[in-house]
Amino acid sequence: MATTFPYAIARSAPVPILVRAAGESQFRSLFATRPIERIEPNAAVFWEGDPANHVFEVIEGVLRLYRLLPDGRRTITGFLFPGEILGVAFKDRYLFTAEAVTPVKLQRYPRAHLYASLARMPGLTREMLAMACDELSAAQDQMLLLARKTAQERIASFLIAVARRISPDATPAREIELPMTRLDIADYLGLTIETVSRAFTKLKLEGLISLPSPHRVMLRKPDALQAVSGEDEPDEAPMAAPRRTVRSAVWPS
Amino acid sequence: MATTFPYAIARSAPVPILVRAAGESQFRSLFATRPIERIEPNAAVFWEGDPANHVFEVIEGVLRLYRLLPDGRRTITGFLFPGEILGVAFKDRYLFTAEAVTPVKLQRYPRAHLYASLARMPGLTREMLAMACDELSAAQDQMLLLARKTAQERIASFLIAVARRISPDATPAREIELPMTRLDIADYLGLTIETVSRAFTKLKLEGLISLPSPHRVMLRKPDALQAVSGEDEPDEAPMAAPRRTVRSAVWPS
DNA sequence: CACGTTCCGTTACGAATTGTCACGCATTGC
DNA sequence: GCAATGCGTGACAATTCGTAACGGAACGTG
Numbered sequence: 001m002a003t004t005f006p007y008a009i010a011r012s013a014p015v016p017i018l019v020r021a022a023g024e025s026q027f028r029s030l031f032a033t034r035p036i037e038r039i040e041p042n043a044a045v046f047w048e049g050d051p052a053n054h055v056f057e058v059i060e061g062v063l064r065l066y067r068l069l070p071d072g073r074r075t076i077t078g079f080l081f082p083g084e085i086l087g088v089a090f091k092d093r094y095l096f097t098a099e100a101v102t103p104v105k106l107q108r109y110p111r112a113h114l115y116a117s118l119a120r121m122p123g124l125t126r127e128m129l130a131m132a133c134d135e136l137s138a139a140q141d142q143m144l145l146l147a148r149k150t151a152q153e154r155i156a157s158f159l160i161a162v163a164r165r166i167s168p169d170a171t172p173a174r175e176i177e178l179p180m181t182r183l184d185i186a187d188y189l190g191l192t193i194e195t196v197s198r199a200f201t202k203l204k205l206e207g208l209i210s211l212p213s214p215h216r217v218m219l220r221k222p223d224a225l226q227a228v229s230g231e232d233e234p235d236e237a238p239m240a241a242p243r244r245t246v247r248s249a250v251w252p253s
Numbered sequence: 254m255a256t257t258f259p260y261a262i263a264r265s266a267p268v269p270i271l272v273r274a275a276g277e278s279q280f281r282s283l284f285a286t287r288p289i290e291r292i293e294p295n296a297a298v299f300w301e302g303d304p305a306n307h308v309f310e311v312i313e314g315v316l317r318l319y320r321l322l323p324d325g326r327r328t329i330t331g332f333l334f335p336g337e338i339l340g341v342a343f344k345d346r347y348l349f350t351a352e353a354v355t356p357v358k359l360q361r362y363p364r365a366h367l368y369a370s371l372a373r374m375p376g377l378t379r380e381m382l383a384m385a386c387d388e389l390s391a392a393q394d395q396m397l398l399l400a401r402k403t404a405q406e407r408i409a410s411f412l413i414a415v416a417r418r419i420s421p422d423a424t425p426a427r428e429i430e431l432p433m434t435r436l437d438i439a440d441y442l443g444l445t446i447e448t449v450s451r452a453f454t455k456l457k458l459e460g461l462i463s464l465p466s467p468h469r470v471m472l473r474k475p476d477a478l479q480a481v482s483g484e485d486e487p488d489e490a491p492m493a494a495p496r497r498t499v500r501s502a503v504w505p506s
Numbered sequence: 507c508a509c510g511t512t513c514c515g516t517t518a519c520g521a522a523t524t525g526t527c528a529c530g531c532a533t534t535g536c
Numbered sequence: 537g538c539a540a541t542g543c544g545t546g547a548c549a550a551t552t553c554g555t556a557a558c559g560g561a562a563c564g565t566g
């Protein structure tokens with residue numbers, strides 16, 4: 001890791017990423033008696049294709065989840081922050097590789113036990129379905145980003161998303177840490193490290209952010225950043241929605 | 254629609270796309286007594302943000318599912334073929350808009366009933382979780398495609414995926430229909446219509462495919478197409494997997 | 507039935523964003 | 537100290553985009 005920053009990141013998480021839970025949850029309670037395990041930066045929690053024998057909760061640190069093409073091209077499908085749940089695959093094999101970005105503390109729970117718990121805790125199933133749905137929603141956001149946003153928009157979107165994720169309350173954080181490298185960010189956003197670097201520089205020159213260090217970002221003009229991200233302002237969302245003018249066949253019968 | 258092609262597409266589906274089921278399923282049985290409804294091409298089944306009151310099964314035809322950015326940029330998150338299930342959102346609102354590409358026949362089932370059925374049919378929950386997982390897997394494939402594949406690779410991947418989807422048995426179809434327009438394909442693959450067109454032409458010139466009509470594709474060299482897609486040959490998959498050489502911390506304890 | 511219109515797909519060509527390659531610098535760890 | 541790693545920047549190349557024009561097929565209208 002390049003510069004110095006505190007690896008510990010506060011517990012939180014009101015947004016999805018790859019099978020992760022938020023706030024109070026029956027899921028969390030499963031881990032209560034589990035020992036805390038530690039893994040070093042860049043070590044893997046599991047590999048894509050491994051038998052999915054455990055689910056994990058991230059206690060501290062950040063994970064990256066990724067898939068590879070045969071020739072080595074990589075896409076990071078998500079980052080996992082403290083308080084989030086990992087590995088609730090409903091398949092018998094993990095869909096992606098999970099690696100530590102920072103030193104990570106986590107707890108694990110055997111999937112076999114999990115399915116037993118499903119019977120005991122009726123709300124757990126719904127919670128798992130809700131988590132899967134959040135995942136799917138996040139995945140679709142990401143598809144839209146990858147398919148249609150410019151480099152600048154992707155970086156802005158990323159910063160805003162992290163700011164929302166990191167902050168325990170509703171208010172997005174004004175200053176955020178990015179423990180992952182530029183390469184991680186590039187592979188998450190479908191760019192190269194050079195383009196990521198240039199986009200950061202451009203946002204800095206425009207005064208929207210400042211970069212005390214490469215891994216620390218201050219959001220100086222969050223609203224402007226939001227505008228650059230290509231998404232609606234949170235405010236104008238309720239009224240706007242200029243429903244497409246065309247055919248509206250939404251159920252005559 | 255431009256050229257003539259049979260709108261009806263055979264029932265099938267061994268692959269995921271946006272909450273869809275395959276083969277025999279308890280889910281399917283729910284729809285048994287439901288009337289068949291018809292919608293016209295380009296009409297919407299529902300809009301993103303609508304209350305998610307129903308789940309649907311596609312009987313005939315093809316749907317497109319998409320999300321929009323405020324300025325109108327679109328990404329199609331998936332196409333839905335006959336036999337597939339739609340709308341098993343675990344949220345109270347739909348995450349995306351669903352529109353008919355062709356004339357579509359479908360059945361619907363109230364979500365309220367669905368949750369009642371969950372209690373009666375214990376396997377249904379697992380089925381829903383499995384569907385969500387398939388969705389997630391497909392979404393991640395798509396992220397990898399959008400983030401890291403070239404235009405040529407995207408088109409090749411798309412053709413192969415459709416060939417697999419359409420064919421009822423394991424053998425991918427050699428000749429496929431693409432009822433959607435070039436714009437739909439472009440918005441699905443994160444390209445422009447011109448680039449899609451150019452990629453088709455290039456594959457044609459290289460002899461990998463032929464195009465009897467814009468909506469009909471013959472896969473002349475499926476293996477070569479597979480190679481162009483950037484994915485591994487299905488054969489070499491089992492042996493290969495040259496596990497990354499580096500850190501292997503997969504659980505000392 | 508003929509005509510015009512519209513939509514869609516293809517191709518061409520110039521433009522732009524992003525990628526590639528190269529280098530310098532700072533920090534870290536041995 | 538010194539090598540290794542990560543970040544930033546510049547020059548240049550390449551893929552993809554954007555604009556435009558054209559042709560064919562389907563559709564509507566007279």
